Amino acid sequence: MDVPYSHMAKAISRLQHLGVVEARRGRSGGLVLTELGRRASVGWLVRELEGETEVVACEGDPPCPLRAACRLRGALRGAQEAFFAALDPVVVADLVASPAGPVLLGLAVRRPG
Template sequence: MRINSFSDVSLRLLMVLCSLPEDELPTTRELAESVGTPYNHVSKAVLKLRQMGLVEALRGRSGGVRISSEGKQATVGKVLRILDDHGDVAQCQTDMGDCPMAHSCGLRGVLNHAREAFYVSLDEVTIYSLARTTTTGPVPVTLSTSRPD
């Protein structure tokens, strides 16, 4: 499965917010810099996440964005289900029109079932747990001349 760029930005924002101390309120511009995404995309994602109840946006001089208590409990599967465009996984149209097998094809159903299985596997993973298990510092690298099994 592949998630769309809006979902990717939204998940990264949630992870960044989960990793911050509760008293730190980054602005949308600061969040855009931290996730390496243009400000306009981040502001749209913050708006959607606020509508979902996953973040709180405070206005004013000392305002900013923070993760909500619901956001700390949200699972990756739940967030992706809401943010997904819910289009068919298989493209059943070509430049020449509809697929001739569209009415008798079982591929769409199988692929939609696989998408739901993808979400179910992510229902056990909270975004908060992902953000809290990240480490900083050098990444250990092991070099080997043998091929992995």
């Protein structure tokens, strides 16, 4: 997987903080998916990792002058809710048990240097 080591380290740290994975040090160390991690929905994970902020920052600084009459904002909010709703029934254990599971589990991260 072509992801910088520092990015993956941050993601793993967040997953540990959420209780989704456990890191084990040493010769036979690595990451272990916890029971919570196996039961977690992909929708929940995406919300926790990415947040639920709006797709477009209408209330930014300065706020968008169209926000009071904009119909796009509601459509984008609906699309975002539909995105999460589609991911909510997908559970991590199902992904790992699928034919793609061994590939997912075998992905390596390039080390710095």
